[in-house]
Amino acid sequence: MFGIPSPTRFDLNFRLFGIPIRVSPFFWLIAAIIGMRFGGETAPENTLIIAACVFLSVLVHELGHGLTAKLGGEQPWIVLHGFGGVCASDREQRGFGARLLVTLMGPVAGFLLAIAAVILWAILVTSGVSLGPEAELALSTLLLLNILYSVFNLIPIWPLDGGQLMMTLFDRVSPRNGARRAHIVSFLAAGTGAALAAIWAQWLILTLLLGYLAFTNYVLLSHHHRMIMAEREG
Structure with a gap:
């Protein structure tokens, strides 16, 4: 969403689908603040669940950009920081269609994750699986968060x-x-x-x-x- 911050020794680094991913400490701070704001002060486990949903949602959003760029022959990398993330690439210029597709696939990935949360919820309920409050919180957070984050990004x-x-x-x-x-x-x-x-x-x-x-x-x-x-x- 914003510019790319400089690396620090506190960053979390890993690769997913061949794409380098870096997570800055400030991202965890914002995710924790969001978790505390909506998870309730008396339930620290809810804060962790919501923070994890924030991480997964932003990561999937950026992977939507990154995987699309990778399929186009680019070498992308992802940085999660602050209120969101950035997907950069070794290719400075893209054609008109590629620019539209790579940009659009971030929100699309978020909407797909929201749909997946609904489908999983429906399968578990119709199968007679009793969902605990933590599972319900995770699925409902993924649904709401990805809809809001994708719409906001558009x-x-x-x-x-x-x-x-x-x-x-x-x-x-x-x-x-x-x-x-x-x-x-x-x-x-x-x-x-x-x-x-x-x-x-x-x-x-x-x-x-x-x-x-x-x-x-x-x-x-x-x-x-x-x-x-x-x-x-x-």
Whole structure:
């Protein structure tokens, strides 16, 4: 979702399906905070379950990007950090169709994981298996989390997947001004979302996240403006 942080000696490193994966300590901190927020202070095991679901959900999302890129002949790698993750690749440029497909497969993977949780839940219930509260919490968290995370990522705000899809389409229509227009839409959408989250829902984390995205796109817009002015003066 965001830029790639520098490696540290506290990172967890492993490979999955031939893709190198690095998990930063800050990712575990955010996952634990989410687990404590929704798991309840009196049930530490619920915090661990929700944190594990956050890890699995973000990993599957990034693997959706990574495996698609790998099938296209690329050498991707994944970093989980902060509120999400990043899937990078050795290929700097992709064709229009490949850009759309690789970007879209992250949310698609999340939706598929949500569907898999529902199917598993239905199979267990119809088979007469009695689910404990921990199993019910895990399956319900996977369902809700992957739907929310996938839908959120499809919002047209760069660098979310929706913002990257928008930029790809804008670049196709107007290669010269596509990126600038995508950042304008992203700035307006993130700023509006941050205001609504603060006023109506009073969600501090969401307000800060959307506010940061609005600021990021404002900075990039300013950069594009300076480049245009420099070209005109030149």
